[in-house]
Amino acid sequence: MSTTEIERQWTTRLRKRAAGKLPPEKLLPDTQPAYVSSWIYVFGVTTLAALSLVILTGFILSIRGPQWWHSSSIGHFVNSMHLWSVEIFFFAMIVHLWGKFFMAAWRGGRTATWMTGVVTFLASVGAAFTGYVSQTNFDSQWISTQAKDGINATGAGSIFNVLNLGQMLMWHIVLLPLAAVLLTAVHVLLVRIKGVVPPFEEKTGATK
Amino acid sequence: MAFLWSLAAFIPLDNYGHYIHWGVINISVANFIVVVLMIMTFVAALLLPFPGRNRRKGNQ
Numbered sequence: 001m002s003t004t005e006i007e008r009q010w011t012t013r014l015r016k017r018a019a020g021k022l023p024p025e026k027l028l029p030d031t032q033p034a035y036v037s038s039w040i041y042v043f044g045v046t047t048l049a050a051l052s053l054v055i056l057t058g059f060i061l062s063i064r065g066p067q068w069w070h071s072s073s074i075g076h077f078v079n080s081m082h083l084w085s086v087e088i089f090f091f092a093m094i095v096h097l098w099g100k101f102f103m104a105a106w107r108g109g110r111t112a113t114w115m116t117g118v119v120t121f122l123a124s125v126g127a128a129f130t131g132y133v134s135q136t137n138f139d140s141q142w143i144s145t146q147a148k149d150g151i152n153a154t155g156a157g158s159i160f161n162v163l164n165l166g167q168m169l170m171w172h173i174v175l176l177p178l179a180a181v182l183l184t185a186v187h188v189l190l191v192r193i194k195g196v197v198p199p200f201e202e203k204t205g206a207t208k
Numbered sequence: 209m210a211f212l213w214s215l216a217a218f219i220p221l222d223n224y225g226h227y228i229h230w231g232v233i234n235i236s237v238a239n240f241i242v243v244v245l246m247i248m249t250f251v252a253a254l255l256l257p258f259p260g261r262n263r264r265k266g267n268q
């Protein structure tokens with residue numbers, strides 16, 4: 001194979017692009033600018049930690065299933081861990097997004113970071129909703145029968161039927177968590193590529 | 209554990225939820241408390257000094 005052929009391969013091109021945009025010292029940096037030492041920067045990573053716990057406890061709930069999480073004390077415990085991690089996840093995410101809003105952290109070519117955040121938020125709301133209707137108890141029956149009229153009125157009910165437990169469970173444990181985790185990964189990689197947004201006084205667009 | 213259960217007895221969970229009505233705004237007390245806690249956390253995050261900040265500055 002000639003050198004030009006090697007240069008034209010998609011693997012070579014992709015590797016060069018990835019290494020150019022995200023060299024190891026940018027992917028896992030050892031220092032951050034001084035203004036990052038503030039509590040407000042802790043909430044992104046708190047959200048990340050809470051999301052990890054949500055996924056982990058969700059995996060455990062999947063192993064044993066509804067009878068287990070409704071009737072055994074360890075099942076109740078894991079169920080509660082799942083719920084409370086979600087509460088912390090949303091709490092931290094909202095504080096995080098307020099922080100980014102007031103910093104106008106979309107400046108300097110960071111639109112995609114902000115927008116992946118917005119879409120992750122929407123996917124997470126969907127994941128929480130489908131979780132509430134997948135509990136398989138009176139609460140989930142109540143929520144789904146309350147929600148159906150509103151959702152059917154939008155027309156979405158023709159493909160998204162909140163009374164269909166199987167469908168809601170699939171959205172809750174496959175589609176929406178996958179979307180949330182993938183979007184979060186892109187979101188965090190974008191933060192690494194662009195670097196933390198400088199404060200207002202500094203020139204926007206600077207990446208250091 | 210028994211102590212925790214007795215604590216739970218102070219929070220009435222078998223009633224209808226309480227709601228705040230204020231013009232077009234209609235929010236449950238539970239949700240309102242969470243919103244207030246988020247605002248307090250946000251303000252605290254901006255005001256409280258971050259540990260190690262001075263040490264880092266000294267090193268630079």
Ligand code: HEM
Binds near residue numbers: 100120195
């Ligand atoms: C699953 C939810 C989310 C996770 C796990 C997450 C995680 C993170 C992390 C770890 C950072 C870097 C550290 C920091 O600045 O806090 C970050 C930065 C950022 N996040 Fe999020 N985030 C989430 C949701 C959101 C949402 C909903 C928004 C806004 C709509 C948002 C907007 C941003 C922006 C604009 C930055 C870049 C900040 C900068 O360059 O200084 N994020 N996120």
